[in-house]
Amino acid sequence: MRLVSLTVLLLCTSLVARAEGHLIVLVSIDQLRQDYLNRFEDDLSAGGFGMFAERGAVFTDANYDYASTETGPGHATISTGAYGKTHGIVGNSWYDRHARRSVYCVEDSSTRLIGAQGEGRSPRQLIGSTIGDELRMGSGFQAKVISVSCKDRAAILMGGALANGAFWFVDSTVVSSSYYMDALPAWVQKFNAAGRINAYFGALWERALPEERYKKLDRDDAPYERGANGLGQTFPHRIDGGTPRTITSSYYGALRSSPFANRLTIELATEALRAEKLGTRGVTDLLAISLSANDYVGHSYGPHSHEVFDLMVRTDSLLAGFWRTLEEGPGLDHCTIVLTSDHGVAPIPEYISAHVPGSGAHRVDPRELRSRLEARFAALPAPAHEAPGWIARVDGDNIYLDRDSVRASGLSPVSAAEIIAAQLASFDEVFAVYTSREILELPATIPIQRRVRNSFMEGRSGDLVVVLRPFLLTTTSPTGSSHGSPYPYDSHVPVMMAGRGIRPGAYDAPASPADIAPTLAVMLGIELPSLSTGRVLGEALLSSSTSGKR
Numbered sequence: 001m002r003l004v005s006l007t008v009l010l011l012c013t014s015l016v017a018r019a020e021g022h023l024i025v026l027v028s029i030d031q032l033r034q035d036y037l038n039r040f041e042d043d044l045s046a047g048g049f050g051m052f053a054e055r056g057a058v059f060t061d062a063n064y065d066y067a068s069t070e071t072g073p074g075h076a077t078i079s080t081g082a083y084g085k086t087h088g089i090v091g092n093s094w095y096d097r098h099a100r101r102s103v104y105c106v107e108d109s110s111t112r113l114i115g116a117q118g119e120g121r122s123p124r125q126l127i128g129s130t131i132g133d134e135l136r137m138g139s140g141f142q143a144k145v146i147s148v149s150c151k152d153r154a155a156i157l158m159g160g161a162l163a164n165g166a167f168w169f170v171d172s173t174v175v176s177s178s179y180y181m182d183a184l185p186a187w188v189q190k191f192n193a194a195g196r197i198n199a200y201f202g203a204l205w206e207r208a209l210p211e212e213r214y215k216k217l218d219r220d221d222a223p224y225e226r227g228a229n230g231l232g233q234t235f236p237h238r239i240d241g242g243t244p245r246t247i248t249s250s251y252y253g254a255l256r257s258s259p260f261a262n263r264l265t266i267e268l269a270t271e272a273l274r275a276e277k278l279g280t281r282g283v284t285d286l287l288a289i290s291l292s293a294n295d296y297v298g299h300s301y302g303p304h305s306h307e308v309f310d311l312m313v314r315t316d317s318l319l320a321g322f323w324r325t326l327e328e329g330p331g332l333d334h335c336t337i338v339l340t341s342d343h344g345v346a347p348i349p350e351y352i353s354a355h356v357p358g359s360g361a362h363r364v365d366p367r368e369l370r371s372r373l374e375a376r377f378a379a380l381p382a383p384a385h386e387a388p389g390w391i392a393r394v395d396g397d398n399i400y401l402d403r404d405s406v407r408a409s410g411l412s413p414v415s416a417a418e419i420i421a422a423q424l425a426s427f428d429e430v431f432a433v434y435t436s437r438e439i440l441e442l443p444a445t446i447p448i449q450r451r452v453r454n455s456f457m458e459g460r461s462g463d464l465v466v467v468l469r470p471f472l473l474t475t476t477s478p479t480g481s482s483h484g485s486p487y488p489y490d491s492h493v494p495v496m497m498a499g500r501g502i503r504p505g506a507y508d509a510p511a512s513p514a515d516i517a518p519t520l521a522v523m524l525g526i527e528l529p530s531l532s533t534g535r536v537l538g539e540a541l542l543s544s545s546t547s548g549k550r
């Protein structure tokens with residue numbers, strides 16, 4: 001009898017405790033194409049990625065509706081519901097015409113790292129509020145917003161200006177910035193003191209599944225795989241940076257490109273969850289997690305590699321474990337879990353051309369393209385032969401003019417941009433080229449043009465934006481793959497939600513990671529992020545009066 005009462009009492013206590021909190025868990029898998037969930041479906045579990053299909057809302061046609069599909073812009077869009085044209089993160093970096101140098105999207109020389117030596121980072125270049133910022137303001141700053149990732153830009157931009165803390169990895173240490181705090185919280189200090197990041201030195205990354213499960217993929221020893229930092233092209237991969245006796249910076253490069261980096265990030269998130277008692281404090285907290293290994297591995301081995309597939313299988317079980325951690329913590333019924341990605345990745349061009357000779361898929365070295373362009377100008381009448389001097393910087397798809405040089409040639413920047421654009425437009429590789437004046441007038445009806453416009457901010461973007469043809473890879477490397485184009489292989493990513501407030505279902509209506517922040521805001525009854533233009537995904541909300549359009 002006494003035992004029964006105790007059990008009842010414990011049950012009631014736990015019910016009371018669990019009823020008190022709500023936790024938003026925002027998971028971004030860095031570089032996750034939507035098609036991975038279909039191509040690898042047979043080897044993914046109902047408990048990991050499959051949890052969303054089992055009990056959540058799955059959007060199968062979610063795209064970034066912009067051109068600069070990179071990590072900085074992607075994470076900024078997830079948290080703000082806006083695009084680079086307003087939130088200002090137009091790329092991982094951009095050219096600052098006044099400073100005459102490249103600016104990194106989260107650099108901030110007025111801050112310092114906490115936990116390591118060096119210049120700090122901050123969200124100061126992100127314009128407008130994030131969902132986390134609105135949560136903090138809406139709760140009178142009672143809500144906690146914590147963001148973790150291997151990458152500074154992912155952690156910082158997922159959190160926002162008012163986050164309690166963003167944490168990322170610098171070599172052997174989890175760090176933050178003086179923007180947020182003067183000292184690392186005890187749980188991060190403990191994580192560092194345990195030497196967890198160095199603990200994988202010499203570890204072996206082996207196949208998670210029997211070798212036959214990998215037969216549907218490209219060959220494991222494809223010559224266009226990068227396998228840098230001593231990882232090599234084939235399984236198993238040893239994580240020692242190529243220097244088996246000593247830990248060097250190359251070890252951290254190898255670790256980042258392995259499943260162990262994701263494991264460390266989830267362990268850090270788990271420490272945050274427990275130490276900060278997230279989701280059990282009578283308010284709504286937000287825990288943002290960005291898993292970076294998938295991006296490093298995708299860059300190195302490409303989307304059809306054994307490594308990308310294996311990492312997906314391992315990420316799947318890592319997520320399944322983390323859902324169990326959430327169940328044991330605040331309880332899944334008290335969590336709203338969102339999973340998405342910051343961008344996809346292009347297929348390796350040599351992989352396509354090996355199967356379809358003459359497909360036209362190939363690498364484009366931007367330096368080679370630039371010298372071919374400059375050679376053209378030499379043959380043109382004055383002042384066009386001065387054009388090479390007009391180009392101050394090429395940053396990704398953006399060409400920035402040195403406006404002083406242009407004016408010294410007796411031209412306006414607009415005229416100079418038109419002269420350069422006319423030449424570029426005749427290159428086989430170029431799908432479209434737009435001057436900044438044209439971009440500001442591009443109609444929203446043509447998808448590629450809309451995407452170029454949505455990534456463009458005057459002052460931060462270039463005087464010209466070049467879009468190469470699909471399946472051409474802009475890179476200076478002879479191996480691996482990349483992203484950053486407006487095409488579906490880079491823009492089409494998962495948007496999945498489950499848990500409290502979410503109406504389960506599969507939805508094929510167009511959606512976007514930009515819809516996540518406004519949808520959460522409406523669900524939580526807080527203000528929308530200030531520049532949000534995403535759609536409230538009302539069809540995926542319980543007891544929502546929103547019909548899906550706004």
Ligand SMILES: [Zn+2]
Pocket residue numbers: 030031070071072074295342343
């Ligand atoms: Zn990324």
